[in-house]
Amino acid sequence: MEKKPLKQDIEEPGRRAWLKGLSLAAAGLLLPGCEGKFNETDLQAFFQKNFREIPKEELRKVLERLGEEYSAQYGQPVSVKATPPKEGVSFAYCLDLSRCIGCRRCVYACVKENNQSRTPQVHWITVLEMDKEKGVDIEESNIYYDPETVPRPGKFYMPVACHHCNKAPCVKVCPVKATWQEQDGIVVIDYDWCIGCRCCMSACPYGARRFNWGKPHVPAEEFNPETDYLGNRPRPKGVVEKCCFCVQRVRQGKYPMCVEVCPVGARKFGNLLDPKSEVRYILENKRVFIFKEELKTLPRFYYYFGI
Amino acid sequence: MDKTRGKPPAFSLQPSAFSLILCCGLVIILARSEEGQPQKKESQPEKKESQPEKKESQPEKKEGQAGKKDGEPEAQSPAQSEAVPGDVIAVAPPPFSAGIFPCSGCHEDLELSPIPHKMTKRHKEIVLNHGPTDRWCLDCHTLNNIDKLHLASGKLIDFTESYKLCGQCHGPTLRDWKAGEHGKRSGSWSGKKEYLLCASCHNPHSPKFQPLKPLPPPVRPKDLR
Numbered sequence: 088m089e090k091k092p093l094k095q096d097i098e099e100p101g102r103r104a105w106l107k108g109l110s111l112a113a114a115g116l117l118l119p120g121c122e123g124k125f126n127e128t129d130l131q132a133f134f135q136k137n138f139r140e141i142p143k144e145e146l147r148k149v150l151e152r153l154g155e156e157y158s159a160q161y162g163q164p165v166s167v168k169a170t171p172p173k174e175g176v177s178f179a180y181c182l183d184l185s186r187c188i189g190c191r192r193c194v195y196a197c198v199k200e201n202n203q204s205r206t207p208q209v210h211w212i213t214v215l216e217m218d219k220e221k222g223v224d225i226e227e228s229n230i231y232y233d234p235e236t237v238p239r240p241g242k243f244y245m246p247v248a249c250h251h252c253n254k255a256p257c258v259k260v261c262p263v264k265a266t267w268q269e270q271d272g273i274v275v276i277d278y279d280w281c282i283g284c285r286c287c288m289s290a291c292p293y294g295a296r297r298f299n300w301g302k303p304h305v306p307a308e309e310f311n312p313e314t315d316y317l318g319n320r321p322r323p324k325g326v327v328e329k330c331c332f333c334v335q336r337v338r339q340g341k342y343p344m345c346v347e348v349c350p351v352g353a354r355k356f357g358n359l360l361d362p363k364s365e366v367r368y369i370l371e372n373k374r375v376f377i378f379k380e381e382l383k384t385l386p387r388f389y390y391y392f393g394i
Numbered sequence: 395m396d397k398t399r400g401k402p403p404a405f406s407l408q409p410s411a412f413s414l415i416l417c418c419g420l421v422i423i424l425a426r427s428e429e430g431q432p433q434k435k436e437s438q439p440e441k442k443e444s445q446p447e448k449k450e451s452q453p454e455k456k457e458g459q460a461g462k463k464d465g466e467p468e469a470q471s472p473a474q475s476e477a478v479p480g481d482v483i484a485v486a487p488p489p490f491s492a493g494i495f496p497c498s499g500c501h502e503d504l505e506l507s508p509i510p511h512k513m514t515k516r517h518k519e520i521v522l523n524h525g526p527t528d529r530w531c532l533d534c535h536t537l538n539n540i541d542k543l544h545l546a547s548g549k550l551i552d553f554t555e556s557y558k559l560c561g562q563c564h565g566p567t568l569r570d571w572k573a574g575e576h577g578k579r580s581g582s583w584s585g586k587k588e589y590l591l592c593a594s595c596h597n598p599h600s601p602k603f604q605p606l607k608p609l610p611p612p613v614r615p616k617d618l619r
Contacts, residue, residue: 192609208611
């Protein structure tokens with residue numbers, strides 16, 4: 088009886104350290120043989136930890152390395168930040184269904200701001216066109232509408248992106264914990280930790296997640312060099328991405344890009360914990376509608392009727 | 395069969411050799427993303443330490459939200475309606491056509507008729523489609539001081555304060571606009587916001603929002619390349 092715990096206590100760390108050393112050495116020896124070209128940065132990238140486990144000093148190095156990598160790739164200085172969430176901030180988003188005219192300005196502003204792949208096309212926002220008579224009915228919705236002008240008579244428009252649920256099914260199902268909710272409510276993805284299993288995509292009831300089927304292509308002249316690790320930095324092929332509430336903007340105090348660009352002012356963003364914020368005013372005074380409320384995902388994205 | 399079954403135990407008797415092969419195999423075969431798994435095993439103790447911290451802070455967040463949703467609205471909403479940012483509003487300049495302001499530039503020497511009539515020489519492009527059909531210029535513009543607008547009370551206001559004029563009829567909209575609900579906000583969610591005048595989006599002479607050409611629809615999955 089006594090032998091077993093003793094054996095584990097003494098032998099486990101030793102064996103573990105030995106295995107680690109061996110695997111490191113083997114990697115160092117074997118990888119250059121596989122790749123032909125091999126340097127220190129590749130090794131650092133190979134052994135990079137999950138974002139939440141990277142110590143502060145190491146994170147700075149990681150961000151620098153990524154910045155250099157992207158700068159070389161896009162031929163311009165690219166900054167990669169990892170601004171932490173602020174205390175006393177809990178983000179929420181409100182969208183006025185009575186005002187949205189379905190012009191898709193938000194979709195393309197988002198593509199530009201967040202460096203989404205142009206080919207193959209990735210859009211984080213989907214705008215559904217629905218019948219006023221039938222109400223919110225996804226089965227009857229159309230996302231490929233393309234009339235001369237919008238809004239079309241008898242139709243209303245419902246843009247859908249990540250709802251940043253407080254009980255996010257995508258976070259729950261991720262087998263490698265590559266996606267999680269931050270303190271300020273933003274559900275983020277570590278693109279370097281994602282294994283591309285797409286479990287989160289099938290779990291998301293809002294269809295908000297996108298998979299990079301091909302290597303994302305963003306023209307260098309359209310590349311947004313102000314990036315965040317958890318937001319709009321370039322994604323590799325084979326990972327999942329989605330709306331990040333423009334984390335690179337909102338953590339600097341700015342509005343998300345879709346809010347800035349909406350020509351009818353249907354999009355509202357702010358801090359739930361600030362009683363003077365627009366979102367609080369809307370939640371307290373307007374008719375608010377939570378999409379798929381019955382699923383109890385507790386979204387931070389609220390639809391409302393301003394008129 | 396017996397021989398093959400017999401071999402693995404013999405193998406497992408030599409842990410060093412077995413783990414060597416296992417490790418090399420791991421390193422060569424496993425994809426980059428899967429590399430995390432051995433590391434994860436090692437870092438699990440740390441993770442367990444850090445997870446409770448996160449869990450501790452999550453309830454705080456939820457408490458804050460619950461508190462807000464249950465108790466605060468009643469307490470906060472009256473205060474909010476009182477704290478209208480009346481003079482704080484930094485409004486974008488009025489959307490004048492180029493060279494049109496000050497109006498007195500042309501109007502100084504012109505004598506205006508106080509009687510409603512059709513425009514025949516100037517301002518012919520202006521189509522009044524705003525409320526009652528008998529509305530006309532001097533309901534809002536001022537006869538003797540053309541660079542100013544006036545309220546129903548006769549009080550003169552600048553074009554930069556035109557929202558006060560609009561708010562005379564559109565009270566709830568003005569209230570929502572002040573609270574940031576109606577109309578577009580830009581700038582900072584936490585700090586200085588830029589407000590647009592009503593006239594920046596709604597042509598005051600014909601305020602219905604004009605339809606727009608939508609940007610192209612997404613590519614269908616079958617055409618995705």
